[in-house]
Amino acid sequence: MKTEEAVINSKVHHGRNIRRTRMEKNINQDVLSEKVSMSQPTVSRYETMKVIDDEILERFAKALNVPMDYLKTLEEDAPSVVFETNTVNNNADTISTSGSGYVNENNTNYNPVDKISELYERLLKEKDEKYIALERRVQLLEDRINGK
Template identity: 65%
Template sequence: METEELQNLNVHHGHNIRRTRIEKGIKQDAMAKLVNLSQPAVSRYEQTKVIDDEMLRRFSRALNVPVEYLKTLEEDAPSVVFENISNDVHDNDNISTPSGYAQSTTNNFNPIDKITELYERLLKEKDEKYAALEQRIRNLEQQK
């Protein structure tokens, strides 16, 4: 019955995994390590329309999203960002996290801070150019 419901919806588990993986900036080989599979196996799963619940749980833990998100996200649906999701991960789940990967892959930055930083850098460059031009003018005046 669940398969029939999925056929009625525009849901593709593999595409949902791929889309979420890309949104989080995780490459297939890194994802393979997170779910203890080979990279070609991850690729095959990303092309599979219906994936069993156990595999979906493994991918959801690795991607730090609820399993229902991967099971129900329809094609062409808007992106959703999950922060501070608590998945019940047990020691015997056999999911490893390579060093260098944080459980939460949220990039937090304030665009205003970036704009301010760019503006200050441009002002500094302008001041340096003015100082260099003034020095040239003084050198030219001394040569006369």
């Protein structure tokens, strides 16, 4: 089965993937058209196409700073992902990161590491509370056995 036929029979829509990524990065069609050396109406037309050639997809991927496979394989109902890019500023010897993790279905950014840390802290607190409750029960049972 050809790649084009596979895309036609799937939930993948190259143009919508380009548009979705462009919008997630807050880039308008005019800016993107400059980055890919096309007119704005041409970019708009590509955003409506279900199947786009690899050469053109590669241009959009580079302009949007995402892997080409992301644009080529992302299914329509997949969760949003924000790609982080690291840049080094030689003058100040600092590293800055753009992007802030992932975007959930409510279009709010969150960092998965922060979420995992938050959940871990909550689990530790619950474990400690259960441990204290069990110690109290054991003490009560020992007191009953010893007749106190």
